[in-house]
Amino acid sequence: MLGLMQDRPLLISQIIDFAGRYYPDVEIVTRTVEGPIHRYGYGDALRRSKQLAEALQGLGIKLGDPVGTIAWNTYRHFELYFGISGIGAVLHTINPRLAPEHVAYIANHAEDKAIFVDLNLLPIVEGVYPHLKTVKHVVVMTDRAHMPASSKIPNLLCYEELIAKQPGTLTWPIFDEKTASSLCYTSGTTGNPKGVLYSHRSTMIHSIMASNGSAIPMNPDSTLLPVVPMFHANAWGLVYAAPMCGAKLVFPGPKLDGASIYELLDKEKVTLSAGVPTVWLALLDYCAQNKLKMSSVKRTLIGGSAVPFAMIERFWKDHDVEVIQGWGMTEMSPLGTVTRFNRGERELPDSERFAITAKAGRPVFGCDMKIIDDAGNDLPQDGSVSGNLVVRGPWIVKGYMKGDGKGQFLEDDWFMTGDVCKIEADGSVVITDRSKDVIKSGGEWISSIDLENAAMGCPGVAEAAVIGVAHPKWDERPLMIVVKRPDADVTKADILKFLEGKIAKWWMPDDVQFIEAIPHGATGKILKTALRKQFEDYKLPTA
Incomplete structure (x- = not known):
């Protein structure tokens, strides 16, 4: 026997319709690529998303057509999230930090029909344009006053002019909820990037789950600043969950340095933010150097790579900010686990509470x-x-x-x-x-993540990475690679002494090497393939 309930499709357009109707004046604030701060409400975003959808139809974009975006976290990118998917086209977010050959590869692999690009990212499209096989339109996300000239791309379109001609009265079409909604490619650290094709159904279920109070707590009193980019795994689903909850959105645009992020956190009274550890390290250091405190922030969601215990301590002790660690993948939309305190665990002593947060979380x-x-x-x-x-x-x-x-x-x-x-x-x-980074020493596994997190607590260490290096007796042994904090005089002996008692004795790195900067991939993760290449001729002193 089947239930007697309506079978209405779950479609992304329902999110912006809901926010525009019930939270029309809740702000979306953007530090624009052009410079000034832009403000409007969900009601304005709904109207402009419909204008964009109408403009897309005028360009010949139809159900199932992929439309690429190369853009920062801004209100215009937000409009693309809903305007493209809302008509059954596929939002294809392209990471501007990828190598040019990967940008061209995924635009061609996806068969993008158009590309929307932020003003300061136009050179990326200009560089790969001769290799794009299916792109018919390039739209620069700016107004006429800032519109650039390009001799490399014919017939550049201006975003504001494109949508200004439209009435914004579109009725969103209804189609199968399993229709593709958006497309994101893996970072391609080994081989070509692979495309993950989300559906309206999967995105809606993920968004409903993410806005659950036990996952990412948000409500109309919340102000969210997503530093995690909208070109990576749909900004962890936050740009869908926030309008569902009526939360104010603050977009940082292209400026992701500590000073710029702190300014927005402070002036917009942000209560929740989200990003990768490297972003928060810069912010914490900026606050420490300038004796500043994050006064309004209550929680920060950190993912992308493991969160060092020392970072968790700094947020809680220096700023009274609760850290929510999340784990997931592009292939998972992306959330799989988040920090969740069970009854009574918030009252535990700091060390025990921080230890819970230092884990990858519990399944959502x-x-x-x-x-x-x-x-x-x-x-x-x-x-x-x-x-x-x-x-x-x-x-x-x-x-x-x-x-x-x-x-x-x-x-x-x-x-x-x-x-x-x-x-x-x-x-x-x-x-x-x-699985590709675990160090296999004498038949036993050594966790590079645990070693890195332990080292990050050592005074004078800004960042640490650990790779396995060949050893004639043990197969592999750990090499620790460290970036010092500015003006720090930390030594190899200091780090090894600090690690004593914090890790198993046989995990102790066989050597410590200092470098100016640790390479990171397009999504902010430590690029261990590059480190292995850099140290491919290195010989451990114990070998």
Whole structure:
């Protein structure tokens, strides 16, 4: 027997309709690419999203057509999120930090019909334009006063002129909720990037879950500043969840330095922010150097890579800011786990409470996960053993675009994440490493993440990375690579002394090397492939 309930499709256009009707005056604030601060409400965003949708139809964009964006977190990019998907076209967010050959590859692989680009990112499109096979229109996201001339791209269109001609009276079309809504490519650190094609249904379910108070707490009293870019995994779904909740949005535009982020946090009374550890490190250092405190921020969501224990302490102790650590992947829309305190855990002593936050979090509702061995056998989830993490759920990829990467998809919809972790009895996930980064020494595993997080607590250490280096006896041994804080005189001996008692003795790095900067990939993660290349001829002193 089936239930007698209406079967209405879940469509992304419903989010902006809801926010525009019930929260019309709730602000969206943007530090624009042109410079000034821009303000308007969800009601204005709804109207302009419809104008954009009408303009797209005028350009010949139809159901299923991919439309690329190369843009920062701004109100215009927000309008693209809803205007493109709202008519059944596919929002394809392109990471401007990718290598030019990858930008061209994914635009062609996706078969983008148009590209919308921010003013200061136009040179990227100019550089790859001769190689783009399907792009018919390039739209610069600015007004006529700032519109550039380009000899490399014919017939550049101006965003504001394009939408100004439209009435904004569109009735959003209705179509199957499994229709593709947006497209995001993996960062391509090994081989070509792979396309993750989200649906309206998956995005809506993920957004409803994300706005759940036990995941990312938001309501009409919240002010959210998403530093996590809208070109990466849909800004972790926050730009959908915030309008669902009626939360004020503050977009940082292209300026992501500590001073600029602090200014917006302070002036706009931000209560919740989200970004990767490298962004927060810069912000914390800026605050410390200028004796500033984040007065309004209550929580910060940190993901993208493991959060060092020392960073958690600095947020809580220096700024009274609760850290929510999240783990997920582009392939997971992206949320899989977040820090969630069970009853009574907030009252624990600082060290115990911080230790909970230092884990990758607990699974969010809707994301099923387990660990398996290399043969595919289930492993116990009692914290006793590490294994390969596999996940499944209604917002998790079942295949890459055009059939790429088939080896990661297992029976019964399980997706092989590439992470190695422990799952504790209470559901807490402890990421040990990426499977490609774990150090195998004498038949045992050493977690590079744990070593890095421990080193980050050492005075004078700005950033640390650990890679495995060949050893004639132990197969591999850990090499720690460190960036010093400005004016710090920390030495190898200082770091090794600091690590004593904090890690297993046999985990102790065989050497410490200091460099000026640790390379990061397009999404802010430490680029260990580059470090391995940099140190490919290095010999450990113990070898």
